[in-house]
Amino acid sequence: MSAAETLTKHLYSLSTPRPYSAATEHAFLRSAGDGTLPPTRFALWLAQDRLYAAHAYPRFIGRLISAIPYSGTHVPGSPDEAQNQQILRVLVYCLQNVVREVGFFDDASKELGLDVHGWRERKETRDYTAEMARISTEGSLFDGLVFLWAMEQVYLDAWKFVNSTLRETKAPETYFARSFAANWTNAEFVTFVNDLADLVNRFGVQKGSESWVRAEQIWARVVELEEAFWPTGGEELTMKAASAV
Numbered sequence: 001m002s003a004a005e006t007l008t009k010h011l012y013s014l015s016t017p018r019p020y021s022a023a024t025e026h027a028f029l030r031s032a033g034d035g036t037l038p039p040t041r042f043a044l045w046l047a048q049d050r051l052y053a054a055h056a057y058p059r060f061i062g063r064l065i066s067a068i069p070y071s072g073t074h075v076p077g078s079p080d081e082a083q084n085q086q087i088l089r090v091l092v093y094c095l096q097n098v099v100r101e102v103g104f105f106d107d108a109s110k111e112l113g114l115d116v117h118g119w120r121e122r123k124e125t126r127d128y129t130a131e132m133a134r135i136s137t138e139g140s141l142f143d144g145l146v147f148l149w150a151m152e153q154v155y156l157d158a159w160k161f162v163n164s165t166l167r168e169t170k171a172p173e174t175y176f177a178r179s180f181a182a183n184w185t186n187a188e189f190v191t192f193v194n195d196l197a198d199l200v201n202r203f204g205v206q207k208g209s210e211s212w213v214r215a216e217q218i219w220a221r222v223v224e225l226e227e228a229f230w231p232t233g234g235e236e237l238t239m240k241a242a243s244a245v
Helices: 007-013 020-024 027-034 039-066 079-112 123-138 141-166 172-183 187-202 210-229
Strands: none
Touching (some): 007 210, 027 141, 039 172, 123 210, 141 187, 141 210
């Protein structure tokens, strides 16, 4: 398969039931970029993203690692062994990075004065983490890697959008978004997303095959989940647990 025909390029070009822009140019992201996002709504989102990162993501990655098809027949230097080792390296990096990211969330919330405690878990957060669990337990390793790449690709593009908006304004209210945009648009994160795409494409899945069609379905579902994950206007007024109000 040529570089122009890779599976990830195909998925990226698809028209999905929910438009890609609905996830990557959501009203939450627009408000984060132009300085009109209420700090309490940002705190609500950060509390949800911390649940995703600290709890669901490590479980998801752990299940993918356990699904790597190691075999005594894979001799050192063989293509199968090389692919398994590359998958392991990238997934271990995922775990190392998410530990750092959770620390970043905690430090940023204190530095920015965001109250991330006492928020109820949104239905949309539960839907997202439930789908991560389903894919990593019922799907194949390939399915899980497609899901992982899709999540990170959407996040990269979402924060690129925020970053492009930030460059157009000097509003002091945008300080909530600046460090977060930098975290998910830097060169290291771009390389990471590209490495995930490379893992997916190395499987050499043929166009029109069952795995190809599943990948299209996974991509569409991730776009849908990512759109829903961004809190909407006014949610921050109802999502505090009674004991925390």
